[in-house]
Amino acid sequence: MAAASMFPGIVFPKDQIVGQTNGAINWKKTPCRFCGVGCGLLVGVSDGKAVAVKGDPASPVNKGLCCVKGYHSVMALYASDRLTKPYIRRNGKLQEATMKEALDLIAEKMKTIIQEHGKDAVSIYGSGQWTIPDGYVASKLFKGAIGTNNVEANARVCMASAVTGFITSFGMDEPMGCYEDFDHADVFVLWGNNMAEMHPVLFSRMLDQRLKRDVKIIDLATRTTRTSAAADRTILFKPQTDLAIANAICYEIIHNGWMNDDFVRNHCVVKSGKTNIGYGTEDHFKFKDEPKASSLAELKHFLEDYKPEKVEELTGVSAKDIKYLASLYGNPNKKVMSLWCMGMNQHTRGTWINNLVYNIHLLTGKISTPGNSPFSLTGQPSACGTVREVGTLTHKLPHGVVMNEKHRKIAADIWKVPVERIPSKPTYHTVEMFRALDRGEIKFMWIQVTNPMVTIPNLNRYRDATKKDDRFIVVSDVYPTPTTDIADVILPAAMWIEREGMYGNSERRTQHFEQMLQPPGEAMSDTWQLIEVARRLGYEKLFPWTEENHVEKIWEEYSRFHEGAKHGIAPYEVLKERSGVQWPYVNGKETKWRYHSKYDPACEKEGYDFYGKPEGKAWIWIRPYEAPAESPDRDYPFWLNTGRVLEHWHTGSMTRRVPVLHQAVPSAYVELHPADAKALNVVNGDLVKLASRRGEIVLRASVDERGQPTRGQVFVPFFDEGYLINELTLDAFCPISKEPDYKKCAVKVEKYLG
Numbered sequence: 001m002a003a004a005s006m007f008p009g010i011v012f013p014k015d016q017i018v019g020q021t022n023g024a025i026n027w028k029k030t031p032c033r034f035c036g037v038g039c040g041l042l043v044g045v046s047d048g049k050a051v052a053v054k055g056d057p058a059s060p061v062n063k064g065l066c067c068v069k070g071y072h073s074v075m076a077l078y079a080s081d082r083l084t085k086p087y088i089r090r091n092g093k094l095q096e097a098t099m100k101e102a103l104d105l106i107a108e109k110m111k112t113i114i115q116e117h118g119k120d121a122v123s124i125y126g127s128g129q130w131t132i133p134d135g136y137v138a139s140k141l142f143k144g145a146i147g148t149n150n151v152e153a154n155a156r157v158c159m160a161s162a163v164t165g166f167i168t169s170f171g172m173d174e175p176m177g178c179y180e181d182f183d184h185a186d187v188f189v190l191w192g193n194n195m196a197e198m199h200p201v202l203f204s205r206m207l208d209q210r211l212k213r214d215v216k217i218i219d220l221a222t223r224t225t226r227t228s229a230a231a232d233r234t235i236l237f238k239p240q241t242d243l244a245i246a247n248a249i250c251y252e253i254i255h256n257g258w259m260n261d262d263f264v265r266n267h268c269v270v271k272s273g274k275t276n277i278g279y280g281t282e283d284h285f286k287f288k289d290e291p292k293a294s295s296l297a298e299l300k301h302f303l304e305d306y307k308p309e310k311v312e313e314l315t316g317v318s319a320k321d322i323k324y325l326a327s328l329y330g331n332p333n334k335k336v337m338s339l340w341c342m343g344m345n346q347h348t349r350g351t352w353i354n355n356l357v358y359n360i361h362l363l364t365g366k367i368s369t370p371g372n373s374p375f376s377l378t379g380q381p382s383a384c385g386t387v388r389e390v391g392t393l394t395h396k397l398p399h400g401v402v403m404n405e406k407h408r409k410i411a412a413d414i415w416k417v418p419v420e421r422i423p424s425k426p427t428y429h430t431v432e433m434f435r436a437l438d439r440g441e442i443k444f445m446w447i448q449v450t451n452p453m454v455t456i457p458n459l460n461r462y463r464d465a466t467k468k469d470d471r472f473i474v475v476s477d478v479y480p481t482p483t484t485d486i487a488d489v490i491l492p493a494a495m496w497i498e499r500e501g502m503y504g505n506s507e508r509r510t511q512h513f514e515q516m517l518q519p520p521g522e523a524m525s526d527t528w529q530l531i532e533v534a535r536r537l538g539y540e541k542l543f544p545w546t547e548e549n550h551v552e553k554i555w556e557e558y559s560r561f562h563e564g565a566k567h568g569i570a571p572y573e574v575l576k577e578r579s580g581v582q583w584p585y586v587n588g589k590e591t592k593w594r595y596h597s598k599y600d601p602a603c604e605k606e607g608y609d610f611y612g613k614p615e616g617k618a619w620i621w622i623r624p625y626e627a628p629a630e631s632p633d634r635d636y637p638f639w640l641n642t643g644r645v646l647e648h649w650h651t652g653s654m655t656r657r658v659p660v661l662h663q664a665v666p667s668a669y670v671e672l673h674p675a676d677a678k679a680l681n682v683v684n685g686d687l688v689k690l691a692s693r694r695g696e697i698v699l700r701a702s703v704d705e706r707g708q709p710t711r712g713q714v715f716v717p718f719f720d721e722g723y724l725i726n727e728l729t730l731d732a733f734c735p736i737s738k739e740p741d742y743k744k745c746a747v748k749v750e751k752y753l754g
């Protein structure tokens, strides 16, 4: 399998790193910088340089294995155009400056903008690649010190639907299971995630099980990928119709008597919510769901519309295949793990499809025990650890939500600020935050560890917004990007192991890394940049720590938000010592499966206890199929789907600077189905023009190469800043999670004749 490389580790040839080691290599542990799998790495440091990487055999995540990005990760520190100095835009031009000038200017701008336009005119847009201390300091500064809820992060465009899925079904965020489920499940159903390329080490872990036992891997997808090549079955469906497929599976389960009656009676309630909920494409869009008590009888009645034969045409999946899928879930002797990522989250009904996959597991009682696991995979190394747990979203606090007075009091108490300082209303979710910048309500935005001028949907509108006259944009990054291009101030950041920090991965595992290297030039950690500005704003008392002790002190303070059996986190010393520790960490013990008394000390009753919800009962939701915001029509006859490739990380700012990764996939392309290519008279390598209602792009056709979209669909990866596919995508989102749908919009496709 090409997915995960089996090399024992890479020591770079002399021409790639100047000052090659003379022998003594000091190995130190860290989580990988890249994906949410959170592999443990050992980085070899010699003469102040990172010179080698191998998988950490002590890490329960990857047990010594890495993928190509992990093995090459440290090379991403050393490209020749690393940002080492700050820049300030003067008379329209970015000019070198000193760190003091840059930090002074940021603080001064924030002060005057707050004075003239109010607190809600300043904002921060961070990342699931923020370390936990970065996110914690950002939240404390903006929510606790300044007093605005203008805090968002790119995990909104990645994991928000997963979060609202968890909250609406279970009342608490993050998976009940863990990676050990891979070692127990008999059936793996992948709901539109390309695991071979995006979560390669977990994919290898799954394939490894197939070598040892009788397991089945089902790839349910809208596009054939490398994952399909390794799966036992690929079932292709039409975009968005996973909603109907999940309901049809539930229909079959109930109809065939495969429901676990005892489990459902004792541990679940049925709810229904609003329907026809819109798409959020207009400014100021608002939506609030209203859960209503429902019943199994109503669910059964509702599911009559989803008989497999009735949804064949809508979904493009035969009744036979749906029945086959249902039989896997329904078999009482099989343990089932469902896995998903952006196919289900970047979806205008993202919360609903998360709910519906939980329904399948709840109806069959296959949940919260080893191998029975609806498992929402995370994308970024700390979308869980930072954005979800620290709560760097407009409505969130490190414990709970801003709307809840008790939660505001907890935060005010720990932060030592007046409780009135923390506003009780959320302001803007990510898309609306960029709209507010465009409208002029927001004047100042600080962007850290994210590259939105490549990754925000409907990009033309929001790029124009950043360039408006009285907007002030600060960008902290490690390399020049399309986002640093629009900055008024660029701050050079210390990257990953050039500073100390923690990440938290998909399976509730928190991982610490120490500072192993000196950052280049004046580069400074994102945490410390924020602290420097906080002090200039007059909040030195709230951020009293030193450069040497701040990470430890922040951890101690932050831990107070997560005490107790439901979310206790490990002390600093334990984190330093081990290759990751899972929460809830209770009395020195990790919790691997939540909501079952056998594994979870927070359960108050014997057996299952879904203690996030009243009476300890999980919610089964009645959620219909509703169409996407934009579908192909006469003028724009193709689906546009977008995503990633194995070798590159997101916008390619790091991986395209690693020669081997860059050479593997040097530029973006558009994948076409061979029959569509033929009809368009296009062969591999020809230039093709794609146009949506929002923008157009010309790129090289890829036919029968890595992936293959279904007929009537094209796929473009977004790693190449030379081809900004988000100029074409639509900023429609799930009304509950506010996560945009990057997987579906309508485009026209033609051969480009120059």
Ligand SMILES: Nc1nc2c(c(=O)[nH]1)N[C@H]1C(S)=C(S)[C@@H](COP(=O)(O)OP(=O)(O)OC[C@H]3O[C@@H](n4cnc5c(=O)[nH]c(N)nc54)[C@H](O)[C@@H]3O)O[C@H]1N2
Pocket: 035, 036, 069, 158, 191, 192, 193, 194, 195, 197, 198, 199, 220, 221, 222, 223, 225, 238, 239, 240, 241, 242, 340, 341, 342, 343, 344, 347, 378, 379, 380, 641, 642, 643, 644, 645, 646, 647, 648, 649, 650, 743
């Ligand atoms: N190599 C690499 N690995 C990464 C990343 C990276 O940049 N590079 N990024 C990380 C991050 S942040 C993320 S979020 C993950 C993303 O991981 P994935 O979600 O696995 O990857 P994507 O390429 O974004 O999405 C691809 C899949 O979306 C599915 N899809 C499209 N439309 C629909 C639909 O309507 N319903 C369903 N159910 N599926 C649909 C398609 O089947 C397609 O294969 O990867 C993480 N891992």
Ligand SMILES: Nc1nc2c(c(=O)[nH]1)N[C@H]1C(S)=C(S)[C@@H](COP(=O)(O)OP(=O)(O)OC[C@H]3O[C@@H](n4cnc5c(=O)[nH]c(N)nc54)[C@H](O)[C@@H]3O)O[C@H]1N2
Pocket: 127, 129, 154, 155, 157, 158, 159, 342, 346, 379, 380, 448, 449, 450, 451, 452, 454, 455, 456, 476, 477, 478, 479, 481, 493, 494, 495, 496, 526, 642, 643, 644, 649, 650, 651, 652, 653, 654, 718, 725, 726, 729, 742
């Ligand atoms: N079309 C389309 N668009 C998408 C998606 C899609 O599937 N399709 N997926 C969405 C998803 S799921 C995600 S997660 C986002 C990801 O989108 P982004 O977060 O915008 O993409 P990254 O390339 O990860 O950006 C991280 C930036 O941080 C910089 N960086 C690295 N280390 C550090 C550091 O220590 N400090 C600082 N300050 N900077 C650092 C990198 O150089 C890079 O510019 O993209 C979203 N956009």
Ligand code: SF4
Pocket: 032, 033, 034, 035, 036, 037, 038, 039, 062, 065, 066, 067, 068, 069, 070, 071, 199, 200, 201, 202
């Ligand atoms: S699978 Fe993810 S965490 Fe593991 S080495 Fe690869 S990129 Fe890093």
Ligand SMILES: [Mo]
Pocket: 157, 158, 159, 379, 380
């Ligand atoms: Mo993501």
